[in-house]
Structure formats: C-alpha cells, structure tokens
Amino acid sequence: MGALDEGHYDVELENTLKLSCTKLGVEEEPEIQASVRVLLQGLGEDINREGIKKTPLRVAKALRHATKGYKQNVKDIVEDALFPEAGLDNNRVGHAGGAGGLVIVRDLDLFSYCESCLLPFQVKCHVGYVPSGQRVVGLSKLSRVADVFAKRLQDPQRLADEVCSALQHSIKSAGVAVILQCCHIHFPAVESMFLDSLPEGWIKIMVSSGTGIFENEGANIWSEFFSLLKFRGSIADKIQKRNSTNHWCPSLASSINKVPSNVGTVNPSMVSAVISILRSLDEDPLRKELVGTPARFLKWLLNFQNCHMDMNLNTWVQKKKKPQNSNGELKFSSRIHSELSLPFWSQCEHHLLPFHGVVHIGYFSAEGVDPIGKSLLQSIVHFYGFKLQVQERLTRQIAETVAPILGGDVIVVAEASHMCMIARGIEKFGSSTATIAVLGRFSTDAKARTLFLESLPCTNSF
Amino acid sequence: MGALDEGHYDVELENTLKLSCTKLGVEEEPEIQASVRVLLQGLGEDINREGIKKTPLRVAKALRHATKGYKQNVKDIVEDALFPEAGLDNNRVGHAGGAGGLVIVRDLDLFSYCESCLLPFQVKCHVGYVPSGQRVVGLSKLSRVADVFAKRLQDPQRLADEVCSALQHSIKSAGVAVILQCCHIHFPAVESMFLDSLPEGWIKIMVSSGTGIFENEGANIWSEFFSLLKFRGSIADKIQKRNSTNHWCPSLASSINKVPSNVGTVNPSMVSAVISILRSLDEDPLRKELVGTPARFLKWLLNFQNCHMDMNLNTWVQKKKKPQNSNGELKFSSRIHSELSLPFWSQCEHHLLPFHGVVHIGYFSAEGVDPIGKSLLQSIVHFYGFKLQVQERLTRQIAETVAPILGGDVIVVAEASHMCMIARGIEKFGSSTATIAVLGRFSTDAKARTLFLESLPCTNSF
Numbered sequence: 001m002g003a004l005d006e007g008h009y010d011v012e013l014e015n016t017l018k019l020s021c022t023k024l025g026v027e028e029e030p031e032i033q034a035s036v037r038v039l040l041q042g043l044g045e046d047i048n049r050e051g052i053k054k055t056p057l058r059v060a061k062a063l064r065h066a067t068k069g070y071k072q073n074v075k076d077i078v079e080d081a082l083f084p085e086a087g088l089d090n091n092r093v094g095h096a097g098g099a100g101g102l103v104i105v106r107d108l109d110l111f112s113y114c115e116s117c118l119l120p121f122q123v124k125c126h127v128g129y130v131p132s133g134q135r136v137v138g139l140s141k142l143s144r145v146a147d148v149f150a151k152r153l154q155d156p157q158r159l160a161d162e163v164c165s166a167l168q169h170s171i172k173s174a175g176v177a178v179i180l181q182c183c184h185i186h187f188p189a190v191e192s193m194f195l196d197s198l199p200e201g202w203i204k205i206m207v208s209s210g211t212g213i214f215e216n217e218g219a220n221i222w223s224e225f226f227s228l229l230k231f232r233g234s235i236a237d238k239i240q241k242r243n244s245t246n247h248w249c250p251s252l253a254s255s256i257n258k259v260p261s262n263v264g265t266v267n268p269s270m271v272s273a274v275i276s277i278l279r280s281l282d283e284d285p286l287r288k289e290l291v292g293t294p295a296r297f298l299k300w301l302l303n304f305q306n307c308h309m310d311m312n313l314n315t316w317v318q319k320k321k322k323p324q325n326s327n328g329e330l331k332f333s334s335r336i337h338s339e340l341s342l343p344f345w346s347q348c349e350h351h352l353l354p355f356h357g358v359v360h361i362g363y364f365s366a367e368g369v370d371p372i373g374k375s376l377l378q379s380i381v382h383f384y385g386f387k388l389q390v391q392e393r394l395t396r397q398i399a400e401t402v403a404p405i406l407g408g409d410v411i412v413v414a415e416a417s418h419m420c421m422i423a424r425g426i427e428k429f430g431s432s433t434a435t436i437a438v439l440g441r442f443s444t445d446a447k448a449r450t451l452f453l454e455s456l457p458c459t460n461s462f
Numbered sequence: 463m464g465a466l467d468e469g470h471y472d473v474e475l476e477n478t479l480k481l482s483c484t485k486l487g488v489e490e491e492p493e494i495q496a497s498v499r500v501l502l503q504g505l506g507e508d509i510n511r512e513g514i515k516k517t518p519l520r521v522a523k524a525l526r527h528a529t530k531g532y533k534q535n536v537k538d539i540v541e542d543a544l545f546p547e548a549g550l551d552n553n554r555v556g557h558a559g560g561a562g563g564l565v566i567v568r569d570l571d572l573f574s575y576c577e578s579c580l581l582p583f584q585v586k587c588h589v590g591y592v593p594s595g596q597r598v599v600g601l602s603k604l605s606r607v608a609d610v611f612a613k614r615l616q617d618p619q620r621l622a623d624e625v626c627s628a629l630q631h632s633i634k635s636a637g638v639a640v641i642l643q644c645c646h647i648h649f650p651a652v653e654s655m656f657l658d659s660l661p662e663g664w665i666k667i668m669v670s671s672g673t674g675i676f677e678n679e680g681a682n683i684w685s686e687f688f689s690l691l692k693f694r695g696s697i698a699d700k701i702q703k704r705n706s707t708n709h710w711c712p713s714l715a716s717s718i719n720k721v722p723s724n725v726g727t728v729n730p731s732m733v734s735a736v737i738s739i740l741r742s743l744d745e746d747p748l749r750k751e752l753v754g755t756p757a758r759f760l761k762w763l764l765n766f767q768n769c770h771m772d773m774n775l776n777t778w779v780q781k782k783k784k785p786q787n788s789n790g791e792l793k794f795s796s797r798i799h800s801e802l803s804l805p806f807w808s809q810c811e812h813h814l815l816p817f818h819g820v821v822h823i824g825y826f827s828a829e830g831v832d833p834i835g836k837s838l839l840q841s842i843v844h845f846y847g848f849k850l851q852v853q854e855r856l857t858r859q860i861a862e863t864v865a866p867i868l869g870g871d872v873i874v875v876a877e878a879s880h881m882c883m884i885a886r887g888i889e890k891f892g893s894s895t896a897t898i899a900v901l902g903r904f905s906t907d908a909k910a911r912t913l914f915l916e917s918l919p920c921t922n923s924f
Binding site for chain 2: 050051054080081083084085086101102103104105106107108109131136138139140143144220223224227228230232350390391392393396413415418420421424426427428429430431432433434435436437438446449450453454456458
C-alpha cells in the first residue's frame, strides 16, 4: 500500500476537468482509436461498416471515462465536505456517538474494469466509518471517493483497500470499513460453449477492508456493520480471504487458462494494440497484473470473430419426414412448443462491451414431427451470439434461422443486460433490454404472441 | 403538445457544456445563491453557521443540474446513434422484426423535480419502440432522451408525453411507448405529525404515453409491452387515467391544501426568493402549474424552521416513581425494550433536500417502570426531524433526549434514504444510510448492541 500515501491523491484535477468538458471528436484519442481499428480488423470486420464506423471513438470515450480515476484527487473531493459535528468525539465514550457512532452508506452501485481481462464488472459498495475529531463527512463523498478508485483498472481486493485507505487518510476517522460485492461476467470460450454444461448468472465475490477500529477482522464493530447492512448469518465466512489463491476473474480460472486454440493464431498487431491502449490510459503494461491482460482480453474478444460461414440447416430439415394433409400442406398442431432461457453471450458492436442474457423461442410444431432438440437451438443461439452484434439483429437472425427448422411459425424473444448501459457515463444499473422477432402465424396471431409472452419467466436473473 | 415540435429540441447544447465544465465557484449563480440565503434566514438559520455556509452554492449546483434538460437538444443526442438494420421494416410483416419487432429498455432509474412543490421525485422509466425505416437507435439513447425531459420541473404525465413525443420525432419509428413509475415523498405538515396516523412509504403513480401503433391504449401491442416488462395481471387498470383529477403531488392533496397556519406569516421575501429561483432556472413563474409552487414549497420548507425551544422532558420523567434498591440505585431489568420503525422526515442542511426514514430505539427499562409510550418517542423523533439536519446529529440528539426518560441506557439507530444521494450528479439510486448513537450500558456492552441490531427489520422500505 506504499502507493497509497497522501501524495498519491494530489494529482491535479485540471486535466480531468478539461477532458470531461471537451466533446470528444473523431480526432480525439487518436492512439486508442487506431488501436481499436486494429482490433476490429483482427476480428475480420470491415471498419467502414455503418454500425462500427464510429466504434473506435465510442470505445475511446468509454475507456477514458472508465479510467478517469487516475487523474482524480481525493483530497479535493473530501476537503470541502468535512463538517464540524459536536458529540461525535471518540474520547467521549458513553456519550451518544461514542463507540457506537458508526455511520454507514450502503448499496452504492459502481462499476470498474477488471485488470485481468479488461471487461467491466459491477460493484455494490458499502462504506462505514466512525467519526472522530468532531467532524463528519458529507455522505455523498463516501460514494465519490469510492468512484475515484473504481474508475481504474482494478481487482476487487485492491479496490476495497484503496477506497478504505483513501477515506482514512482524508477524513481521519476512528476507522473505516469497506465491503464490496462484485459481479463479473462469465467468460466462456467459444469452443466449449456447444457442450451441455453452461455457466449461469454471474461470478460473485465479496471482499472487505478495514482501518483503525476495523483493522481487526474479528472486532465486534464488524458485526455491527454487518447488522446495519442487514446481512444475517455468518457473513464473515463468505468474505474472500486476503491472499486467497482463488482467481475471481474467469480469464484466470485454470480450466480455461491454457492458451486457447484461437490465440495461437493471433495477429501480433492485436496484442500490440491492446498494449498501446493500456499505455494510453496511463497504465503500465508491464505491471505484473497487466502482463497477461492483452492475451486474456483477446481470448475473450476472439470469441466474437466474424465468420462468414452460413448457418445452412436445410439439409437437416429435409431429412425429417413431414406429415402432409391431402392437399400436400403441412398440418400444424395448435400447441405452442417453447424453449425458454437459452443463455447467450455477445459483444455490442457499438462499444465493444459484452451483453448477455437469455433467448426464448416459441413455435408451432407440425404434427408427428419430433420436438426439436434443445441443444440444436442452443447452438444456433450461440452461433449468432458469438459475433459483434446488436440485440435487435441477433433476435432477427435467430428467428430467420430457426424458422425453416421449426415449421415457419416462430417467435423469438431475447432479454439481456448490456454493459454499455452501465460501464459508461450512462450508468443505468439494473436496466435490461428485450427484443422480439416473429415469423409466420406469430406475426398475425396476437393471441398466440400474448400466450407465449405471458409464459416467459418473471425473473431477470441473467 | 404544440411545444413539442421539432424546433423545440434545437436549443444550442453549447451553454450546457460550458456550464457543466466550469467548476462552480462561490461567485457562480449569484441570483440563486442570494435567494437560498433569504430562505435560510427565513428559517431562522445563521447563514454563517459552518454546516450551511456553503449550502447556497450546493443548492444552486443541484438545481442547475436538475434542470439542465432545458438546454439540451434531443436531436444532437439521437442523430449520431441511428443505425441501419436490415429486416426491421414495417412493410415486411411476416419477416422477423415485422409487427413483432418491439424493442424495449426497462428499469431506467431517473429523477425529476416536481413542478408543484419543487421536491425531487424518483422515476423508474420503461421505454419501448418498434423500429421502422430500417433503422434502430442505440439503446442508451432511449435513456439519455428520457433524462433530457426528466431534468426539468415536471409532472409525471407530461414527462411521459414529452419523452414519448421526442423519441417519436427523432427516431421516426412505427410507434413509441413510455411507462413511468414515479415515487414522491409524503408531505406531512408539522402540525399533523403528532397525531397517530402517519403516512408510510411513498406516494406512487404509474403513467403511460404512446405514439404511432401505441396511440390506442387498448391496442394489443401494449399487452406485449407489459408482458416484456414482466408486469402480470391487469396493469392497464393501475395506470393513471389522463386528465384524472387525482393530484399525485401531496402538496396538492385537498386535506393539506388549505393554507397552513405557518404560511400565513411567511416573510414575503421568501416567496420572492422562490420566484427568483424559478426565473433563474429559465422557468416562467407565471406558467399556470407554477403559480402556486412557491407557496407549496414554502409549506414544506417551513416545517423545518429553526426553533430554539428546548425539549426539556425532565418534568415528565420526575413524575414517574422509580424503583430503587437499598442503596438508592435504580434496578434495571436485563430485557431490552424496543420501539422499531418510528418514521421521520427531515431536510438535509447541506443541500436543502429531504431525507426520511425510520428510527429504532432500544433501552433497558427500570424494573417496575411502565414501558414508555410509543407516541412520546415518536414526538421526540419528529421534533428533531423537523429542522435542517444531518442524520448523524439527528441520531445523537434523539439519543441524548430519550436517555433521561428511558433510564440512561439507550441505543438509537436511524435509517434513511437521502434525496441528496439521488437528485444531484451523484444519482446513487437505491443507496441508504444508517447511523447509530449509544449511551450508558450500550456503549460498553457489545452483546447488547448486537442483540438489538440483529432485531432490526430487514426491509429498507422507508
């Protein structure tokens, strides 16, 4: 924590102000934009294609925003907001505000970028401190200071330690406690995605950090903090131990940490491009946590390589014997079959940020035709997920591909959470997106649509 | 909706940029600051007191931020983010993306300021549209456009209409639908707060607006939208009817709409100050919805008038007969009594914004002494709530006041949600704050503290 001396926070704010003011134009951040163009070309994309023409600019803006904490100054943020408040001195134990004068702010939504893989992760941050020296800090400053450190390339434990230490230095309290609940997207490798076992939900981790009276992890003040967070039961056991060898970032998990087949063939200019981005963000690509980051990020990114292979399933369909009526028309049952909650991973082509969620497919199957296997539908969903995408197109492509297999009458709903709605200035935590595509009878039969839509699961736990 | 012609959105962005760039200094927004000083003085405050010395500046910044939508331009926001997307044309019904090509973004957290009373309200915004003309809009733009109109003085129905109309104009879709779920703080009048019936939670309202294929409220596309929002049951009935005479803002509710006793004596300079603030925000104080706003805002604000009356309850305590042991010491039972979830309303002295929540009080009562009446404790909680406050002080003051009545061993926990954590740049929706003060045995007995803290209700529904 040598880097956490007070001098560390004395960086001039001016640059940041200037940056957030200038409306970034096409000529801004030329190094990052050039690197992003290299990455797009490495994915086999046409960088003049309408949807991604401005992606380099958008990525540059998003990355700059996500790392603006490097240029922010904790002292400036806090200094203005220390208020004298009687009766909160530590020496007055037995007066209100003595040992019990804990102040907590819970459920602050933040995001940060994972230093291991350069993907954003979500943070629910809880901060507590015990005022001393007869002064309290404005509540919003706890959030603003946490954000300074979240807006850097991070690891959950270091983020907790930096927030804790910075608050301790700047508000000089009797003790500061920080709990972070972090969520990282799963990191599937395209080659393992067509197997049966799929990761679900998010990778979650809880970390803590304490100074002063919170320094001892067993201190009773911690259980008071947990009580106020409405954490019940043995929470302390759920907190990741310091120096644990568990890697939380899935790019470091041993099972997928062997060099995947696709990275062997990576254009070295893509690696250089990621290194150049790190350098543009004022990071040191040789910092030990970052050395493997370009390869890990590319392992993720190359899942979304453009492939021109057509997904032609006609052969498969024609092998099936289809029952026909006397006029030679197919007979369809009136029952809607459905496959719900097929997971998918994709990468937003506008921001090069992940979006992921589930796809629901409904169809009327022809009488006598076997229901379609779930694994085939899942493969189609993955096929269209593993590209640079927009959710609207993904939904349509899946519908158009499954329609000939499923008899023509299909409805496809995609539900997803988009990192680009969180990990940029917009920061709309908890928002999600749904899209529909319909073909055949579902495009005219409102009742059938409603029946299917009402059958969708009510949780948004993707 | 004449004001919603396209020209309406052509205001120059430049001013806004300049404003958000300048770090507001003490000399910025002098009119608003001067008006806030008049209001503080009208509340009987010393404007040089440490905690409120910079309140005029903070209020000016918060108000300017909350109304920056007046200077924003929807066209600029959307124009860059319309992307060509095949297969989504309305004319191709029967192809994926035909009538079913609905795109929705749900659960966007926004806040707005109520034009009736100038208090902020929270908005959960859901937007849907059906792309046409072979183009889709970047998902985040739906949120950004909604925010342009939220950042004005608003009424829920007008906000929904303006967002809907602006999106329709700018993305030229087959139809746009907007649903807003709005939450407004209750608006107690200080004189009625000491009665038994207390309002709980929030005032909630749901409004909708639709254009194009959503214009007809009975259209089937609406039920598809509701299904995707995971709204089940008869939602349409819960949506506020247009031109309903129900006033959602509690300042307009008939029961408290008679001029309260305290407004009769309002310093006319306070009214002028609010009018001047409205004018500084580029609003027209003579707009019919705003004419009564200064009086209504002051009705709220004057609840928090500084009163120098001491809350001396010694007389009350001395009337009680206290059991003593042979040494003349009081005997205390080992059982913790508690009064949980006593509601309070208060006003943050740093930002002149409401915070409200609940107070929990725990104490060891002397043997033979009757448990203290809940209504007395509630009155004390209100007494300290109805001032310009910070939560830390409120908690301590309640503890110090109830201690002599309750035998000296008390623990007080306040839990609150602060508008200043939402209705400013920080926008930390869903965050809440807890503070503790302890006296007597609770300051040394960790077990007793833990026992009480673990007994607190787990919901944060204040």
